Amino acid sequence: MSGLKVLEPTSIQFTRNLGVSDSSNEIWEDTEKIRAHFAESVTFNPILRILEGLLKAREDSSMDNWDSYGAKATDTNSFRYAIHFALSLPWDIPIPDIYINPEGYVTYEWYEGKRNVYSVITGNRGELAYAGLYGSSKAYGTEYMYEEIPETIINNIYRLYLE
Numbered sequence: 001m002s003g004l005k006v007l008e009p010t011s012i013q014f015t016r017n018l019g020v021s022d023s024s025n026e027i028w029e030d031t032e033k034i035r036a037h038f039a040e041s042v043t044f045n046p047i048l049r050i051l052e053g054l055l056k057a058r059e060d061s062s063m064d065n066w067d068s069y070g071a072k073a074t075d076t077n078s079f080r081y082a083i084h085f086a087l088s089l090p091w092d093i094p095i096p097d098i099y100i101n102p103e104g105y106v107t108y109e110w111y112e113g114k115r116n117v118y119s120v121i122t123g124n125r126g127e128l129a130y131a132g133l134y135g136s137s138k139a140y141g142t143e144y145m146y147e148e149i150p151e152t153i154i155n156n157i158y159r160l161y162l163e
Helices: 022-041 046-060 076-088 151-162
Strands: 097-100 106-111 116-122 127-134 137-144
Touching (some): 046 076, 076 106, 137 151
16 A cells, blocks of 8 residues: 555544443443534534434334335444544544445445445444455455544555545
């Protein structure tokens, strides 16, 4: 990847919820609310537009069979990780298309031409499945969302716009 300029992330990072109790989940939800409030307080913030896209996608796929082909409703945990993902994105990354795939998982997609596309699917256990097409090159794999988005995924998104 010669010539690829890796930019430093500029988002605010919070520790991931590793707990399994109801109290732990409540604390994580409160943390996400704080992050969302912070995102709203920034004058020009693409993160707010991404959150609006997430809510629209969830609304459009809130019930099973929303596509008339048997698609599952939005997976709650995937949606939670998708919010965490959105709030962890660097602010200089272009706004992706957001939709719910037929399995109910949130999918982010960035397009920069016919053979330049990158997508990330947020799973329900914090896994981030990604695939990218960069002309004739490909990148794909799975990473996990902890406190921040894995560097591999951030670099792959930047790669889409820098090559």
